[in-house]
Amino acid sequence: MSATIPVPTTPLHTTTYRTCPRSGLQFEAKAEKLMIANAVVAVVVLLVGGLLAIGVVLTRWPAVHWLAADTFYMVLTAHGIDMLIFWIIFFEMAVLYFCSSTLLRCRIATPNMAWLAFALMLIGAVTNNVAVFQGGSSVMMTSYVPMMASPAFYLGLILFAVGALIGCFVFFGTLVIAKREKTYQGSVPLVTFGAITAAIIAVFTIASGAIILIPTFLMSVGIVKQVDPLVYRTIWWAFGHSSQQINVAAHISIWYAVAAIAFGAKPMSERVSRGAFLLYILFLQLASAHHLLADPGLSTGWKVVNTSYFMYFAVLASMIHGLTIPGAIEVAQRAKGFNKTLFGWLRKAPWGNPVFSGMFISLIGFGFLGGISGVMMGTEQLNMLIHNTVYVPGHFHATVVVGTTLSFMALTYFLIPVLFRREMIMPGLAKIQPYLFGLSMYFFCLVMMGAGTLGVSRRHWDMALSGAALGYEWPGAAYLMMALVGIAGVAAIAGGGIYILVTVGSLLWGKKLDTGKVSSMFTPIPPTAPTAVAQSYGSAGFAAPGTFMLAMVFLVAFVLYYFINWKYLGQLWGLS
Ligand code: HEM
Ligand SMILES: [Cu+2]
16 A cells, blocks of 8 residues: 555655754754844844934933934834834744744744744834934834824834744744654753743734724825724734743743753753743733733733732742742752752853853843832832833833843854854953943943932933923932943943954955755654753752742842832831
8 A cells, every 4th residue: 555655756845954963953954044134134123223223312411412303212112123023023034934944943834934933023124213313203112193204104013013923834834844753752842832932922912903003004005084092092002012921931932041051951841841831821911910000091900900919929930930930940050069059050050151141131130120119119009209201211122122122132053153153253342241231231231220219301402401491300319310321331332343343244244164965854852851950840849948038138139129129119208
């Protein structure tokens, strides 16, 4: 019988698989090209966003006050969108293809659709930028109606979103192929699981974006008469907040990946880590309400249920990841013999390797600066202290710059030899880059939050309010803080510049490295038993005392900061 079945002379899917001699990872040829294209465009967009940051920061530095008002708002709009949407999502597409095709060792599903996704995203990003730089669309990130931008502004965002959605489906399709062609056994690796979380949230996010941006686009061309501002704000934040959860899920997956790459660290408990990712899917969208705490159109009950109850499940998930990752590193380091003192495992970590230092500076900054300030400002009463002040960008530069952007940078240093097959140029500069970028960003966020606590407005071209009918005398400290924002911002931009120099320079001039063995068949992931650490969770005793100490420091910082803000609120209105 079997002799009658026609045997295809060429494989159904003509592609090749390359095994990287430096990492052992297996790259499929088509997926690899897509990852490279998405990552390269991401870095170019980061360059644009970084150049725009110079204009923004040198205008908000009171002594410099560089750009004219209309230019400032245009540049601020472009900076926010290029950085938060285009840089991050282009890079995330590369991460999704990596977490599916590369980590599961299978070919990518529908590569042509993936190129279509890429093209739509690119056309969308360019269209949106052109609209912003033509003027008349300086509506900033949130683009609240009835403030209108040009139709091309919305059209660009919609095209980009459709592209990103297609990219997510290519990712899901690739998971199906891996399952069907049995390239792995058992459940998907944790890093892939995190990426799945990100992609599921992305589908919800993009749908919300479409629901609100399509009518707004139609309004901008005159077909729809009105979009209700309250409905707009509510649905916009279902999109705006959730998109940040995609970033969190993505950069936390990268932290797990780096812990595995740099230390061979296995998660302390796979089940707990996976459970924490699931909490994101269940509860993150509801936290969108924390963006609407000062909104008069919504009831207090709705705000309280969402931000004082549901939001904490998502916060809990982040704290689980924030502790289990250093914990896993500690366990791995102790197993290697760094077992003498409480923090010896951390001192002996590879601090000179930017893949590790970038990841760890990102983790600590995200937790201490982004996490604590996020919970503070997500509390309805305390929110009144900092609503619409520069505290807000102070908080989110700690999450999206220190958290997401710095993790992406750390991953890039790993990918230069592995994916791009180039030797990194200027390793000395690369070594200091995470410190310069990360630590100056820490400081930038802190002084921004300081200025915000004193009341300095967000998105305000002139904090001195010169010429205004009702002036305001700022305390000297407010001017000092904003000057420090300027100085720290310039230092961070220099750090970002080094990243771009090293990355682009390595791709252009770095020594070519050998490709590794190429084959027309994939090599499946060998079946491995669940790790001993994972199985003995809960009975392993006190495996990570150093991390426990770190957690206690975090807790004390959290409680103190929370207390200070309640005290401050009490004094502000004489309630105490
Ligand atoms: C490299 C150094 C960077 C510096 C010095 C910088 C500086 C600034 C400053 C001063 C503002 C204006 C705050 C205000 O007036 O309200 C701002 C806004 C913003 N930045 Fe950055 N930034 C940097 C990188 C990034 C990155 C990497 C991202 C995202 C991944 C980002 C996302 C944003 C967003 C979303 C806004 C708000 C735009 C809006 O209000 O519509 N920034 N940035
Ligand atoms: Cu949010």
